Amino acid sequence: MAVWTPVPEGLDLVDAAALPMAVETACRSLDILAVAPGSTPFLYGAGTMIGFAAVRMALMRGTRVIAAAGENFAGRMRALGAEVTAYADGMVERVIAIASGAPDLILDAGPVSNVLPDLVRIAGGDGTRVLTVSNHGPVATDLGVRHSFEGGLRYNAVGEFAQRAAEGRFIVPVAHTFPLAAWRAALAVSLSGHAHGKLVLLPERRHTAPAVA
Template sequence: MMKAACFRRFGGPEVLELVDLPDPHPGPGEVRIAVRAAGVNASDWKKRAGLMDRELPQTLGYEAAGVVDELGEGVRDAAVGDRVLGFCADGAAQAESAVLSSYAPVPPSLDLAVAAALPAAVETAVRALDRLGVGGGATLLVNGASGNVGSAAVQFAVARGARVIGTAGPANHAAVRAWGAEPLAYGDGLVERVRALAPGGVDLALDVAGSGVLPELVELAGGPGHVLTVADAAGAREHGVVFSRGDSGRALHALDGIGAMVAAGAFTPPPVRTFPLAAIADAHRAGEEGGTRGKIVLVVD
């Protein structure tokens, strides 16, 4: 048996508990890990509040990092004892053990709490850039450039040879600049500020923040077909913009090599704020209250 985060009724963080569940076992092509860290995302508290899946009870967690302790049939690219990060398809990563359906190695120099903060943000960013067709010579506007997904999108777009303009709060402009992008303040007057840097507008725009600026992004990018959002489904429908979500066409190849990139200094991960698995309710409260820069991660001793 193992301890796992669970809720049996919908509500606030107080409904979260640790329960005993049977140890999971990997299927073909999967690995099981002894979880050392698991990422916490906004979808976790949306699920807990009853805004997503309606069945009960539910476990939590789609991304984790840890040490492989069981191999599924046919696995040749991992061995027991390997440190890996990846995705838990059954949404039960916030536990002492988890089965990863997609995974990649973690270099010895990379802390596993940092590794657990990478999969969701990296996959979302790469999926968005792939869908937009971001490549060398393009000018990309990223709305929300300093968050977990936005910072990943900026860094991957720069690595592809794109010119990147990113909106962020003033306190984060230095970080955006360090990633190779040109920072701008968000808020009223965005179109004018962008045109001061790119008089002809931009080729493509990515909305990560969901802050209601899709009309401005459409204007700057020359039409809704050049804009994608990962955060504003309603706005996408209203303005004819593509909305990309993680349940279709996932960019799982994004995991390949990300650990080595971080270890080599070629990619800067978000800062992490850690909570013990037993303090999952506190982690949810911190995430919902906002104000935490970076990623909330649960750690398992």
Template structure:
């Protein structure tokens, strides 16, 4: 029987419980996917806890999740790019389930040699990184500072900015230094004094700043860039307003999943795509995955295994 993980009330990880679901039927522009892997994102536990309830309420019971990798089981009458049996990955709501519906335009074909877990880790992070660089208008030859470059979103932002021809400086922990250097970025240790360390490698400042960390970095970032219009955070709308920086939260009309996955696949085919992964959790242990994510300090993306 098809199953999912849902919460019927806001609260801690323990409110996540198994539930039975009906097999969904796709609308004309949708695809039904048998899920093999489902990504876990901070929004999932923020919704579950009720932290977002004031401005992003959900209809309870709610099945979390935003991204999947799996196999096409059925296509809508208007879908032409996918067939039953295709291996796909992309964005899909209610992804903590054995079966989901996804808009065809939010999916991509998964190459045979790209494992499903890595593919499921890509859509949300890739879309956020791509969208942020678009909104920052990053051009070849510019110097871009990425905060949280050791995380999944920051890691992809580094790769996408380098692909645009930018010089990239990334703040991260010591454990990510070698990985960032290998990508072609210049790592700077985060924490107290980070701005001085950035100035050592970029004495004339930077052209643009992308904050994927949510740390208290925007005031000094605006000073480094000299213009709040070239500083964007994906994590702290309040600080963005305070310091005259930009905030990007996605939403209707802003989604860039298609081109983001195209770019990620371009890097993958070239053999340069890096997607750090944390140890996997079974779908039935989604609560434990949330506990680990909320504890912070992850060394890679959390993914739930459904198969």
């Protein structure tokens, strides 16, 4: 399905290109979880671009956000207003201590891993309060964890957040740009797990010779 929205004035095309997947997936996931004002969600994988977008969106909804992020994004998360903890050993106990109990809802926006049992522990044993973006499969099913494909697509949100990005109120960080011909280099950075932001491929500019009268 192709969905189009104009790029607002003042928004760089590279920054605009970074928005759609992160915005749509984050918005859809928060809607499925029914994240509402006054709630306390825990967002695991806040250093991914879906997680980064979800933290900002959840804060915009008037929630108290607890986030797990690495050092590269921890400072930015705190500057936005999130309470941040590390992924290291003891995360379950730290999150429960910060929340003074089980958080209301949990979003797993991290890469494929074996984290779901820990997230269900943080949820007080209730897997239905956990939603995963990438860790689908038998473990999620056995634990009762929901997945991000339950709801309809939210591409209608891209225009709204593009406007906010143009106004300086939202961003999906861009780490690097590559010419399209260097897509293998971009793929290598992506697979390394150390991109630290969106990777954007730039199409070649096609120059048309001016007409001669």
